[in-house]
Amino acid sequence: MRRWKRQLVTVFSLLLAVTFAFTVAADAASRRDRIKKSTTNKSTLAQDALKTYVAPGDFDDYYAFLSGGHSGNVYVYGLPSCRHIRTIPVFSHYSATGWGYDNYSRKILGDSGLTWGDVHHPALSETNGDYDGRWLFVHDCAHNRLARINLDDFKTHQILGPVPNVMGNHASSYITSNTEYVLMATRFSVPIPKGTYVPVKDYNGKFNGVLCFIHVDPKTGHMSLDKSFQIKMPPWNYDLGDAGKLGSKDWAFFTCYNSEAEYIEGKPLEVTASQRDKDYILAVNWKKAEKAVNEGKFEKIDGIRVLDPSKVDGIVYAMPTKKSPHGVDVSPDGEFIVGNGKLAPVVVVHSFKGMLKAIQNKDFVGKDMGITVLNEKTTKVAEIPLGLGPLHTTFDNKGFAYTSLFVESAVAKWRWQKGPDQWKMVDKVPIQYNIGHIAAPHGLTTKPRGDWVLSLNKLSKGTHLKVGPDQPESMQLIDLSGEKMRVIFQAFPEPEPHYGCIVESGLIEPDVFEVYTKEKNPENEYAIYKPEDARVVRKDKNTVEVFAGEIRSAIYPNVVEVMQGDKVIFHLTNMETMRDEIHGFGICEHNVIGVPTPGETQTYEFVADKVGVWPYYCVNFCSALHQEMQGYLLVKPRK
Amino acid sequence: MKNWWGKGRIIMLVAAGVLLLASVSSPMWSIYLWCNSYPDGIGMTVYTYKPADPPDVAEMDGGIDELDVLNHYIGMHPISPDLIIFKILPVSIVAVGVLLIIAAFWKRPWFLYSVVGLNGLLGLYGATSFVYYIYSYGHDLDPKAAIHVEPFMPPLMGENQLAQFTTWSQFELGTLLLILGSALAFIAAGMEWWIDRKNHRAMYSIT
Numbered sequence: 001m002r003r004w005k006r007q008l009v010t011v012f013s014l015l016l017a018v019t020f021a022f023t024v025a026a027d028a029a030s031r032r033d034r035i036k037k038s039t040t041n042k043s044t045l046a047q048d049a050l051k052t053y054v055a056p057g058d059f060d061d062y063y064a065f066l067s068g069g070h071s072g073n074v075y076v077y078g079l080p081s082c083r084h085i086r087t088i089p090v091f092s093h094y095s096a097t098g099w100g101y102d103n104y105s106r107k108i109l110g111d112s113g114l115t116w117g118d119v120h121h122p123a124l125s126e127t128n129g130d131y132d133g134r135w136l137f138v139h140d141c142a143h144n145r146l147a148r149i150n151l152d153d154f155k156t157h158q159i160l161g162p163v164p165n166v167m168g169n170h171a172s173s174y175i176t177s178n179t180e181y182v183l184m185a186t187r188f189s190v191p192i193p194k195g196t197y198v199p200v201k202d203y204n205g206k207f208n209g210v211l212c213f214i215h216v217d218p219k220t221g222h223m224s225l226d227k228s229f230q231i232k233m234p235p236w237n238y239d240l241g242d243a244g245k246l247g248s249k250d251w252a253f254f255t256c257y258n259s260e261a262e263y264i265e266g267k268p269l270e271v272t273a274s275q276r277d278k279d280y281i282l283a284v285n286w287k288k289a290e291k292a293v294n295e296g297k298f299e300k301i302d303g304i305r306v307l308d309p310s311k312v313d314g315i316v317y318a319m320p321t322k323k324s325p326h327g328v329d330v331s332p333d334g335e336f337i338v339g340n341g342k343l344a345p346v347v348v349v350h351s352f353k354g355m356l357k358a359i360q361n362k363d364f365v366g367k368d369m370g371i372t373v374l375n376e377k378t379t380k381v382a383e384i385p386l387g388l389g390p391l392h393t394t395f396d397n398k399g400f401a402y403t404s405l406f407v408e409s410a411v412a413k414w415r416w417q418k419g420p421d422q423w424k425m426v427d428k429v430p431i432q433y434n435i436g437h438i439a440a441p442h443g444l445t446t447k448p449r450g451d452w453v454l455s456l457n458k459l460s461k462g463t464h465l466k467v468g469p470d471q472p473e474s475m476q477l478i479d480l481s482g483e484k485m486r487v488i489f490q491a492f493p494e495p496e497p498h499y500g501c502i503v504e505s506g507l508i509e510p511d512v513f514e515v516y517t518k519e520k521n522p523e524n525e526y527a528i529y530k531p532e533d534a535r536v537v538r539k540d541k542n543t544v545e546v547f548a549g550e551i552r553s554a555i556y557p558n559v560v561e562v563m564q565g566d567k568v569i570f571h572l573t574n575m576e577t578m579r580d581e582i583h584g585f586g587i588c589e590h591n592v593i594g595v596p597t598p599g600e601t602q603t604y605e606f607v608a609d610k611v612g613v614w615p616y617y618c619v620n621f622c623s624a625l626h627q628e629m630q631g632y633l634l635v636k637p638r639k
Numbered sequence: 640m641k642n643w644w645g646k647g648r649i650i651m652l653v654a655a656g657v658l659l660l661a662s663v664s665s666p667m668w669s670i671y672l673w674c675n676s677y678p679d680g681i682g683m684t685v686y687t688y689k690p691a692d693p694p695d696v697a698e699m700d701g702g703i704d705e706l707d708v709l710n711h712y713i714g715m716h717p718i719s720p721d722l723i724i725f726k727i728l729p730v731s732i733v734a735v736g737v738l739l740i741i742a743a744f745w746k747r748p749w750f751l752y753s754v755v756g757l758n759g760l761l762g763l764y765g766a767t768s769f770v771y772y773i774y775s776y777g778h779d780l781d782p783k784a785a786i787h788v789e790p791f792m793p794p795l796m797g798e799n800q801l802a803q804f805t806t807w808s809q810f811e812l813g814t815l816l817l818i819l820g821s822a823l824a825f826i827a828a829g830m831e832w833w834i835d836r837k838n839h840r841a842m843y844s845i846t
Contacts, residue, residue, distance in 0.1 A: 015819060274785035343786055388803055408803045409676040433676040459676070461700070 048488035051479060054081040062441050062502050064454060065122045065136055066475075069496025072117040074138055074149065079441070079502060080452060082477055082491035090147045090156045091117020091140050098584070098594040099156075103603040104522055108159050118142040120498040121173060121240075121437075125221065129177035129245035129334070129446035133507035135221040137182050139172035146173055146182055146214055148221050152511045153520075160223045164302035165192045165210045165230055171241040175216075177249045177446075181286065182223065184212035185254055189235035189263075193302035203263040207235040210306065211254060211316075213286055229293040229305040231284065231316060234369035235261050237273065238282075240327045240392075245446050246334035248352045250287035253337055256280050257324035261369060273324060274343060280318040281328050281339050282371070283355060289315045310370030317359060318368060320376040321348045327392035327437075331401070331416055332446050336381070338416075340390040340403060347390050347403055349382040349416070349423070382423040386412040391436055392499075394443035396480060397450040400426070404435040404455065411438060411455055411478060413485060429485040431476050434458040437499040449504065453478040453485070456497045464492055473497055514579035516599030523601040526571035531556040543567045550583040550596070550618065551575040553625035560616075561634040562608045573601040584619030587633055595620050608635045644834050645746075651827040652743035652751070658820030659736035659758075663687050663729050665813030666694065668769070670793065672706075672804040681705045687813065688729040689720045714784025715776055724768050731761050732817070739824055748831055755828040758821050765817075770795070 054060055060078030068075055072092030076085045093100030093115050100109055117140035125135040136149040145161030146169075163169070168187035175182055186209035191198040198206045215227035236256040244251040258273035259280055292298075292312045298305040309316040321339035325348070329338045337355070339348040357363070358378040365373050389407030396402070399417030405428075413427040437456045441449035460474035472492035479486045518524050528534055528549045534556035537545045544562045548555060548570060562568055574583050574596035585594040585602075589610070596602045618629035664686070671682035671693070681701040684693040692702030707717045738754040778790040791801065799806045 015822060019815065019819070270785050271783055275783060409674070430675040462678070 048479070048486065051481075052080045052082065052477060052489045054078065054083070059505065061451075061505060063505055063508055064439070064500045064502045065124070066456070066493055066497040066500040067119040067122050067138065068494060069120065069498055070116065070118045070142075071495055072119060072140075073494070074119060074122060074136065075494055075497070076154065077491075077493070077500075079454065080477055080489070082475065082489055084491075084493065086154065087494070088149055088154055088156065090119060090138055090149070091143075091145065091159070095593050096595070098596075098602065101591075101593045101604065103605060105156075108156060110159060112143070112162065114143050116142070117145065120170060122499065122501050123173045123175040123182065124501045124503055125179040125216075126175055126177050126445065127179070129249065131442060131445055131501070131503045131507060132179075133503065133511065135179075136501070137173040137175060137216075139169050139182075139184065141168060141170050141172070141187070144169045144184070146184065146223055148223065150221070151508050152513055153516075154512070158221075158223060160214065160225070162194075163212060163214070163225070164194065164304045165208075165306065166212050167194070167209075169212075171211075171238045171254050174241045174243050174252070176243040176252065176286065177245045179216050179218065179221075181213040181228075182216060183241045183243065183252055183254075184214060185238035185241060186210050186233070187237050187239065189237070192232075200263055200265055203235055204261045207263075209233040209235055209238050211238065211252075211282070211284060213252075213289070225304055229289065229298065229307060230301075231289060232301075232306050232308050233282075233316070234259075234371065235263075236280070239325070242328050242330045242444065244330055244334055244352070245332070248330060248334040248337075250285060251352075252284045252286050253328045253330065254282045254284070255321070255325040255328045255339060256282060257342075259368065276323070277344075278320040278322045278376075279324050280368075280371075280373070281321045281325060281337060281350065283317045283319060283337075285315055314359075316371055317355070318371045318373045319350050319355065319379045320365075320373065321350070322346070326390075329393040329395075329401075329444060332395050332448055334446070336416055338393045338401065338403075340392055342389060342391060342406075345388050345390065346383050346385050347393060347401075347414075348380060349384070350379040351381045354379045354381060384414055384423055384425060386414065386425055387428065392438050394438050394440040394453065395448045396440060396443075396453075397448045402438055402440065402453050402478075402485075404438040406434055406436060406458075409433045409435060409457075411435065411453065411485065427485055429478060429487060431455045431457055431478075431487060432463050432474060432490070433461060437497070439500040439502050441502040441504065443502065450480060452502075453480060454500060454502060455487070456493075456500060458496075460492060463490065514598070515577055516597065518599075521573075521599055521601055523571070523603060526603060527573045527601040528556075528571075529573065529575055531575075536560055536562075539569075543569065545569045546571060548572045549575045550585070550629070552581065552623040553618075553629045555585070555616065555618065555629055555631045558631040559634065560631065561636065563636050564608060564611050564638050566608050566635075568604075568606055568608050570604045570606075571601060572596055572604070574598050581622060582620050583622050583629070585616060586619040587616040588614050590614060592616075593619065608633070611635050611637045644830065648746070648827060648831065649743045651823050651830075652739050655820045655823035655827065656736045656739035656743065658816045658823065659732055659739065662813040662816035662820065663732050663736075665816060666811040667813040667817075668795075668808070668810050669693055670806060670808040671699075672801070672806050674803040674805065677701070677804075681709075683718065684811065687732060688725050690718045690725075712784065712786045713788045714781030714786075716779065716781075718776070722772065724765075724772065728765055731764075735761055736820070739820075748835055751828055751831055755824050758824050762817070762821055 062079040064077040064079050066075045074088040089099035099105045119138045120141050123137045124131040138147050144163050144166045148158040150157050166184050167190045169184045170187040171185035173182050189207040189209045192208050210230040212230045214223050237258040239255040241254045257279050262272045293305050297312050298307050323344040324342050325339040326342040327340040335352050337350040358374040363375040363378045387405040387408040391404045391406045393401050393403045401416045403412045410430045414425045415421040435455045435457050439454045455476040457474040476487045477489040479488045528547050535547050544566045576598040592604050594602045614633040616631050666684045669684040671680045673680040677700045679700045682693045683703045696702040735758050742751045742754045773793050777793045794808050
């Protein structure tokens with residue numbers, strides 16, 4: 001009797017022990033919390049707060065020009081405060097400033113009918129490889145356009161394109177070191193010229209990419225196609241670019257993926273373009289290409305000069321780089337060409353001198369689709385393991401490079417300059433989340449300023465108050481002042497900051513004007529500067545021209561009478577001479593909106609086809625009697 | 640046979656059967672993965688009859704769908720509910736559970752021994768095929784995948800590191816119930832055998 005009792009007790013205590021062990025192990029919730037705490041990086045120190053605090057009335061040290069992605073805009077931020085200061089509309093209509101509604105902006109937008117664009121990589125004009133603060137160039141990835149924003153008024157003054165032959169212009173708008181050319185390149189190869197029909201099974205053979213160099217007038221910044229040229233390339237996907245600087249200034253570099261040159265119906269490109277272990281960084285001697293083109297070694301395709309590198313030697317070389325490399329970034333001294341591995345957890349560093357040596361010694365491994373491939377052993381100086389998904393690299397003034405790691409959601413710091421840690425990772429900091437581009441003050445110029453790294457993150461999930469399914473991007477400011485990098489601030493920019501140019505405010509501010517003089521006013525021929533000059537002029541049976549003005553707190557004239565069906569040409573001058581006295585102009589139930597800034601004249605054209613009485617008013621709150629600032633458009637029926 | 644064992648046998652075997660039946664609808668095994676960009680983690684819970692989101696998926700960044708999206712980059716097969724194990728396992732556990740309950744009342748030692756034997760085979764099958772499936776998910780990678788990784792063994796228990804992920808995997812309540820139920824059945828069979836032998840000896844000594 002006692003024996004079986006003893007045995008039962010043993011058995012049950014064994015079972016109890018198993019149960020207990022399970023309960024302890026199964027405490028998943030607390031385990032999760034512990035791991036979560038150890039991976040979250042939230043800086044709460046007051047001293048970090050002080051570093052980014054810019055008191056009311058004080059100014060930021062840097063402008064950050066962030067691309068607006070498919071919003072078609074450019075956003076101006078201040079650093080280190082990360083405050084959004086202004087939106088510059090470029091490719092999209094933007095009623096907040098009237099962009100796309102008045103004649104001047106409509107003329108710049110052109111007659112393509114496109115009302116959106118996709119801005120990825122802004123580029124500031126450069127002199128000797130450093131920013132000179134004159135112009136900001138941006139590109140439209142979707143419609144193969146380039147735009148120039150003047151930095152005296154922060155407005156768009158030229159949109160060029162759609163440029164022939166380029167398709168999916170992603171590797172843009174990089175700039176040569178004295179702003180000779182703005183780079184463009186094909187991401188999605190197509191048969192050229194555009195408008196050619198070829199089935200996709202002939203991808204390899206009848207589709208082409210082009211690398212494109214758009215000429216910039218050194219005085220005005222005007223871009224023109226007649227002095228530009230292109231290089232016809234195999235149907236690879238050209239991803240990103242950078243121009244050389246100092247010793248390498250005559251060269252430009254582009255990465256590519258899909259050197260497999262395949263596009264197969266029904267098979268995702270993410271698979272077919274990832275089969276090769278190495279794709280290429282393409283080095284283009286644009287100086288030599290320019291010379292060859294000027295010597296007549298080109299074929300005109302769709303009105304632009306196109307050079308074939310399989311017919312002209314010494315223009316394009318391919319440097320094998322793993323794997324589907326994304327960004328290519330040239331070191332501040334112009335010597336190292338950094339390929340960011342994307343599908344390989346490394347950055348691959350090629351030496352410019354090594355590249356020249358390989359070219360000189362004909363150290364080639366062969367040709368790939370007509371492009372000479374250099375021996376990687378001669379060009380490559382380092383392959384640095386950093387982490388998962390390296391996309392872009394930027395630089396500071398102390399010999400370090402900073403690489404964004406998309407998959408790992410981190411920034412890696414490594415040394416590129418000679419020193420004990422050369423080609424070694426020295427620090428890594430997690431970011432929230434999935435960093436794409438990385439930007440630093442003058443980071444990709446010959447003179448990086450250091451101080452900060454701005455991490456431009458694709459996902460912000462869960463790091464902000466909930467706003468529904470449509471979520472903002474995230475950008476984080478990384479402090480470089482200490483031994484370790486520290487994420488000290490986060491902001492939520494408008495979609496989508498692919499890349500940003502960060503420039504010392506002192507290079508921009510002196511040339512900025514805040515009130516248009518008559519000379520600067522682009523439509524000054526239609527301007528009026530006194531209320532008594534306001535008038536309505538009938539030009540012919542069907543056209544009425546209005547010369548109007550706004551000054552606190554009235555619109556002159558305050559009555560405009562037209563006949564039904566009249567075309568109305570409405571010139572409106574903001575007659576203010578005080579900065580920030582911005583007025584607006586909107587007509588009720590009409591698609592007319594304008595926001596003339598002080599001293600500026602704008603023209604709106606519309607057909608008055610609706611009989612009735614339609615108020616117009618100032619849409620931009622201006623003064624104590626802003627509400628009184630209105631008029632009537634009377635549209636009389638025709639008998 | 641002694642009176643006390645008549646009752647104890649019924650209690651133990653019914654309990655074993657009920658535990659087995661209960662295990663079928665309970666989670667058997669879970670894996671959670673965290674990294675900086677998935678601070679609330681993603682994960683999966685495996686039941687005897689299906690792979691599924693963890694019960695606390697609402698507080699997490701994602702479940703089995705997100706796991707599949709990430710896995711496709713390195714060429715892992717999607718986690719499939721159509722695997723044969725998800726059909727064999729629940730049916731055979733239910734069968735053995737019912738048979739154990741029958742054995743509680745139908746007092747034939749040979750029947751009990753056979754059912755417990757089946758139970759053992761079932762355990763062996765469950766354990767080996769589970770390990771086999773986990774192994775092949777980590778090793779049978781599509782060579783054409785965008786990102787190449789070395790084949791790996793997904794961790795079965797405890798905290799581990801997989802690329803940028805910290806993982807935590809554990810066996811769940813269902814496995815515990817299955818082990819407890821099977822253990823009870825084995826003990827019952829053992830006691831049956833022990834008492835049977837004792838009775839036999841007693842009978843033998845009388846004659």
